[in-house]
Amino acid sequence: MTSDCYYVAHRLIASKGKKTVFKGELHKAERSDLLSFLDDAVTSGDLRELLISPVQENPNGSMIYISEDSIYLYAAG
Secondary structure (H helix, E strand, C coil), X not given: CCCCEEEEEECCEEEECCEEEECCCEEEEEHHHXXXXXXXXXXXXXXXXXXXXXXXXXXXXXXXXXXXXXXXEECCC
């Protein structure tokens, strides 16, 4: 994690018929706060599904997906 600031989305979606709606929350966090939050979440066993993307002037298309079971890094190349 090299950016100083990140967008963090709690991935919570709802479906009604064929329509899917994002029901989570989006926050902006500094790297140190985000790392502290993630460490506490792992320690307490309460890690929720999150999408994390760096706040950048020229976005490179990278995104981190975190769930209870896995962590993925997606990058547009």
